[in-house]
Amino acid sequence: MARTDRAAKLADRIREIIALRLEKGLRDPRLGFVTITDVRVTSDLQQASVFYTVYGSDEERADSAKALSAATGMLRTEVGRGLSTRLVPTLQFIPDAVPENAAHIEELLSRAQQQDEAVRAVAATAAYAGEADPYVKPREDEADEDEADDDEADEDEADEAR
Numbered sequence: 001m002a003r004t005d006r007a008a009k010l011a012d013r014i015r016e017i018i019a020l021r022l023e024k025g026l027r028d029p030r031l032g033f034v035t036i037t038d039v040r041v042t043s044d045l046q047q048a049s050v051f052y053t054v055y056g057s058d059e060e061r062a063d064s065a066k067a068l069s070a071a072t073g074m075l076r077t078e079v080g081r082g083l084s085t086r087l088v089p090t091l092q093f094i095p096d097a098v099p100e101n102a103a104h105i106e107e108l109l110s111r112a113q114q115q116d117e118a119v120r121a122v123a124a125t126a127a128y129a130g131e132a133d134p135y136v137k138p139r140e141d142e143a144d145e146d147e148a149d150d151d152e153a154d155e156d157e158a159d160e161a162r
Contacts, residue, residue, distance in 0.1 A: 008041075015050075026071050030064065031067040035052060037096045050093050072091050
C-alpha cells in the first residue's frame with residue numbers, strides 16, 4: 001500500500017514540475033496550448049505516463065505531440081532536478097481523450113433528448129387502444145354498490161311516505 005501512496009505523490013509532483021516548465025515555455029514553436037491532465041507512475045517508479053490535452057485543431061494537436069516527444073529528454077531532466085529520488089522515471093506523453101469523450105457524450109445526450117421529445121409528441125396525441133381503465137374491477141365492489149343504491153332507494157321511499 002505504501003508503494004501506491006508513494007507513486008501517487010510522485011505522480012502529483014511530476015505533474016506540477018512539467019506543468020510549471022510548460023508554463024515557462026519551450027523553445028519549440030510547434031507547442032500549442034498544452035494542459036497536463038494526469039500523470040500515472042508505475043508501482044516500481046520507473047515509468048511515468050503523462051496525459052495531456054491541447055486546445056486547438058487536429059493539426060495543432062499533432063504538432064504539440066511532436067514537440068512534447070522532442071522535449072521529453074529536457075523535461076525528464078527538469079523532473080530529475082525537482083524530485084528527490086534516486087531514479088528518475090522515463091516519461092511517456094499520451095494525448096488525453098477527455099475532450100473527445102466529453103463531446104461524444106454531449107452528442108449522445110442531445111440525441112437522447114431529441115428522441116425523448118419525439119416520444120412525448122407521439123404520446124400527447126395518443127389514444128387508448130381499448131378502455132381508458134383496462135383493469136377489471138372486482139365483482140364484490142359492484143355488489144356493494146348495488147346494495148348501497150338499494151339502501152338509498154329504500155330511504156328515499158321512506159322519506160316520501162312520511
